[in-house]
Amino acid sequence: MNAVDMETTGTTDSSVGHGAGDGPSVLLLPLPGAQGHTNPMLQFSRRLAYHGLRPTLVVTRYVLSTTSHPVAPFRMAVISDGFDAGGMALCPDYAEYFPRLEAVGSETLRELLLSEARAGRPVRVLVYDPHLAWALRVARAAGVATAAFFSQPCAVDIVYGELWAGRLALPVTDGRALLAREALGVELGPEDMPPFAAVPELQPVLTKTSIGQFDGLEDADDVLLNSFRDIAPKEAEYMELTWRAKMIGPTMPSYFLDDNRLPSNKSYGFNLFSDGVSCxxxxxxxxxxxxxxxxxxxxxxxxxxxxxxxxxxxxxxxxxxxxxxxxxxxxxxxxxxxxxxxxxxxxxxxxxxxxxxxxxxxxxxxxxxxxxxxxxxxxxxxxx
The missing domain is CATH 3.40.50.2000 (Glycogen Phosphorylase B;)
Structure with a gap:
């Protein structure tokens, strides 16, 4: 089965401005199985569709088979993480899962880019979760522009970015050094540090993956952050100056932003788990x-x-x-x-x-x- 055998097509929402028109095609690739990373990117996709672009949300075969399709005016397509029958839950050992995801994901993403071009939908830009740094290399090899999409707070991104650049060393016990360099606007204590940076031995593979978000980031055409300056002005400025980041958040449903652009957009729309009991x-x-x-x-x-x-x-x-x-x-x-x-x-x-x-x-x-x-x-x- 190739990368697009299980694609699904969404229907156009009449509330979506210009809709998902005939504009440039954009693929959006979130971290598989991570709802908190997928939904912000899904909301960003809605805004792209509003402006007439043609977004396609890319998920793994397992994720697509286990979740209801989000109500969205654009398509979905699939790649494989190498564990189509159960996803990450089928391989709880991260040391095995992430290398397999990179190997199989790289190949099926490459197939997807080729398939889109053959179908008359050449991909103009790949928006990728930086935990999947290999996606940047696949896109560049295919001549596709890239945009890294960070879904975590600026302060978390700063910690991992400084570790990648060698300006911090593990473990990161507090934020005093970052505050002294004016990378942070407030002092963060030990309890405020990202857990994989504060206690790297807790999940060494996830620590490596989190720091590795900055691998090759200088080659990305754009760096997007799901935040806004008013909530963390000092941190936003540091990310802008250090990593060329652009604040494009908050990527929340339009209904809660009071901007009247997408009035029917009242929920994130992508649920990996059933609501079950109403609370x-x-x-x-x-x-x-x-x-x-x-x-x-x-x-x-x-x-x-x-x-x-x-x-x-x-x-x-x-x-x-x-x-x-x-x-x-x-x-x-x-x-x-x-x-x-x-x-x-x-x-x-x-x-x-x-x-x-x-x-x-x-x-x-x-x-x-x-x-x-x-x-x-x-x-x-x-x-x-």
Whole structure:
């Protein structure tokens, strides 16, 4: 099966400005299986379509087979990560997964670029997640322009960029050195550091991949960041001056930006996990600022003992809580804990972040949930 045998075509949303027209073709390649990296890029795709470009979101075969297609005015196409039957979950050893992803992903991406050209849709630009630095090399070899799309906060990008450049050394215990060089606008303590930089032995492969985002970045035609200057002006300036970055965020659904460009765009639209139980009615039954939200992201992999311990702590706190445990992690929770949690908590497989982040919440315990953070701000209208 070649790279485009499983492509699907979206339908045009009447609210989308000029729609996905006959403009230049743009491929967008997020980190496979990482919802927090995919949805910002999906929202960016919507804006490209609004301006008449022809975006195509590229996912792995496994991701496409397990998620509902996002309602979007553009196509989807597939590549392979080498684990079509189960994706990253089929290969929990990152030391095996990422090299396989690079080898098979490079070949199937190359096939996709050739196939698009043969179909009369030559790709003008590849927008890629920099965790997939190999995609830059594939695109350049095919004569396709590239744009790196960073979906994490500027401060996180700065830490990994400085490590790549050799201006910082592992482990990074705090941000004092970066503050002294005016790379950061505030001092970050040990608890604020990106975990793979602070404790590199925790996940050495992910540490290497995170730092490797800057591999070949000087060859990218553009560097895009899902942020905006008002939320981190010093950090944004440093990324602009050091890495030629452009702030194009926040890449949130248009409905929450009040810019009236895409009024029907009210959700991120790409869900790797079923919503299952609705939590909105449950939240509405609680008083203001009383609920604790606990979410670990789509890539994190905690063992059963830690998940059980965290759950017991929440149950014993006596506070109402909403806990997100992915469907592929639910088997790690004991039936005893699930029954205990029913007294003051609700466990769901996933939730719509922008709907859930409201006045009932008092505390967020999150991992790599940048889009939730910017969802709580009141960002200015962007020119994107």
């Amino acid at each position: 909105m009615d449950w939240l509405d039954k609680h008083s203001m600022s009383s609920v604790v939200l606990v979410c670990y992201g789509t890539v994190s992999n905690y063992d059963a003992t830690l998940l059980e311990e965290l759950g017991s702590g929440l149950c014993n706190s006596g506070k109402p809580f909403l806990r997100v445990v992915r469907s592929n992690e639910a088997h790690k929770l004991s039936e005893e804990l699930k029954e205990k949690c029913e007294n003051n908590g609700l466990i769901v497989a996933w939730f719509h972040q922008l709907q859930v982040l409201h006045t009932r919440l008092s505390l967020l315990v999150v991992f790599l949930l940048w889009e939730s953070h910017i969802g709580q701000t009141n960002p200015p209208s962007q020119s994107m």
